[in-house]
Amino acid sequence: MFSCLKHKVGEVLLPGDEFSFQPEDTISLTDTVKPEKVICGPGLRRSGDRLLVSKSGVLRTKQPNMFWVDSQQKRYVPAKGETVIGIVTVKSGDVFKVDCGGSEQASLSYLAFEGATKRNRPNVQVGDLVFSQFVIANKDMEPELVCVDSSGRANGMGVFGGGGLLFRVSLGLIRRLLAPQSPLRAELQQLFPHELVIGMNGRLWVKASSVQQTLIIANLLESCENMTAEQRRQLFRRAAQGAL
Amino acid sequence: MAADSAKLSKNLMRMKFMQRGLDAETKKQLEEDEKRIISDEHWYLDLPELKAKENLIIEEKSFVPCEDLYYGRMSFKGFNPEVEKLMALMNPKEEVEKEEEEDRRMQTDVTDEEMALRYESLVGSMKKKFAKKRDRAAIVEVEEVEEDVNQNVVETNPKRVFLKPQD
Numbered sequence: 001m002f003s004c005l006k007h008k009v010g011e012v013l014l015p016g017d018e019f020s021f022q023p024e025d026t027i028s029l030t031d032t033v034k035p036e037k038v039i040c041g042p043g044l045r046r047s048g049d050r051l052l053v054s055k056s057g058v059l060r061t062k063q064p065n066m067f068w069v070d071s072q073q074k075r076y077v078p079a080k081g082e083t084v085i086g087i088v089t090v091k092s093g094d095v096f097k098v099d100c101g102g103s104e105q106a107s108l109s110y111l112a113f114e115g116a117t118k119r120n121r122p123n124v125q126v127g128d129l130v131f132s133q134f135v136i137a138n139k140d141m142e143p144e145l146v147c148v149d150s151s152g153r154a155n156g157m158g159v160f161g162g163g164g165l166l167f168r169v170s171l172g173l174i175r176r177l178l179a180p181q182s183p184l185r186a187e188l189q190q191l192f193p194h195e196l197v198i199g200m201n202g203r204l205w206v207k208a209s210s211v212q213q214t215l216i217i218a219n220l221l222e223s224c225e226n227m228t229a230e231q232r233r234q235l236f237r238r239a240a241q242g243a244l
Numbered sequence: 245m246a247a248d249s250a251k252l253s254k255n256l257m258r259m260k261f262m263q264r265g266l267d268a269e270t271k272k273q274l275e276e277d278e279k280r281i282i283s284d285e286h287w288y289l290d291l292p293e294l295k296a297k298e299n300l301i302i303e304e305k306s307f308v309p310c311e312d313l314y315y316g317r318m319s320f321k322g323f324n325p326e327v328e329k330l331m332a333l334m335n336p337k338e339e340v341e342k343e344e345e346e347d348r349r350m351q352t353d354v355t356d357e358e359m360a361l362r363y364e365s366l367v368g369s370m371k372k373k374f375a376k377k378r379d380r381a382a383i384v385e386v387e388e389v390e391e392d393v394n395q396n397v398v399e400t401n402p403k404r405v406f407l408k409p410q411d
Contacts, residue, residue: 193323
């Protein structure tokens with residue numbers, strides 16, 4: 001079924017391209033006919049029995065049957081399960097409104113924090129940064145955030161920030177930072193001690209022991225957007241020597 | 245009197261205390277009427293049965309499971325020890341490989357040779373235990389022959405004999 005998808009792996013796809021899955025003409029006698037499932041990631045969408053491409057980019061695959069379009073973009077669309085950095089904008093009754101970078105503000109219940117009960121409200125002010133994940137995110141409904149995992153523990157989520165710097169980068173850079181065996185992360189590790197919070201919505205929060213160092217890292221990361229690996233390596237080497 | 249009873253309304257006639265005086269025919273008619281009312285009110289949708297088709301395409305909107313992305317909090321060179329602990333917890337891939345290596349080492353603690361040697365002697369001693377006293381001598385002889393076949397160099401206990409104390 002997904003042989004036509006496999007042929008296109010590594011090729012550029014454009015919005016409007018489509019794949020349709022016809023049942024195979026030849027029926028093998030030995031194998032039991034088992035329907036194959038395809039998991040289509042971002043950039044591909046299902047429409048009946050067809051698969052439509054909705055973003056331009058390169059088709060990628062992962063074993064056993066995952067396909068997605070690797071595209072470069074700056075606009076964030078909330079997706080269920082992703083962790084983002086949000087900014088609290090409104091505090092009203094039992095929900096906070098959070099600017100998550102998407103088209104609509106997300107709601108965050110005051111009970112969705114670790115250790116929060118009806119009596120014991122979390123201390124969240126307007127303007128605070130929250131690291132949280134989406135539990136509801138679809139195109140028809142208001143997205144909803146929580147700051148706990150399924151077992152009710154914070155695991156690094158919740159209100160953070162104080163003395164750090166928040167800025168925006170493209171979603172592609174965020175994915176490069178979070179990728180396993182990321183060379184960018186390995187180079188950051190060689191620098192002075194610092195801390196990063198990376199939201200899938202393109203927001204990046206940096207903190208180091210002094211304002212100067214914080215700014216150095218922020219500038220390095222911002223300039224990583226459009227640099228070759230060699231240029232980046234040279235820049236990081238100079239930064240590590242304290243030349244910047 | 246008969247003319248009066250015909251004027252009584254249907255709803256009145258349906259009441260329990262009025263039914264005692266009714267004859268069998270009118271009773272039957274009333275029951276039928278009631279049945280028709282119930283079946284008229286019971287309605288259903290005139291639709292073909294929905295066939296659930298298995299969905300072969302599953303949508304996933306996030307990049308995280310596709311590219312196995314890491315958790316979004318990180319700290320370097322011990323800036324925030326709590327986050328470093330969290331990093332080890334949420335991105336546990338490298339540790340798995342280490343554990344596997346350890347497992348492999350554990351398995352090779354006892355080599356096949358050692359195990360074979362151990363069981364060889366065990367089989368012999370169990371055999372001796374279940375054999376009759378008369379056969380035991382024969383078993384020992386057979387074992388000696390087998391050792392030659394295997395060509396293993398195993399120390400054989402020489403027959404214990406009483407050593408005379410030297411004067």
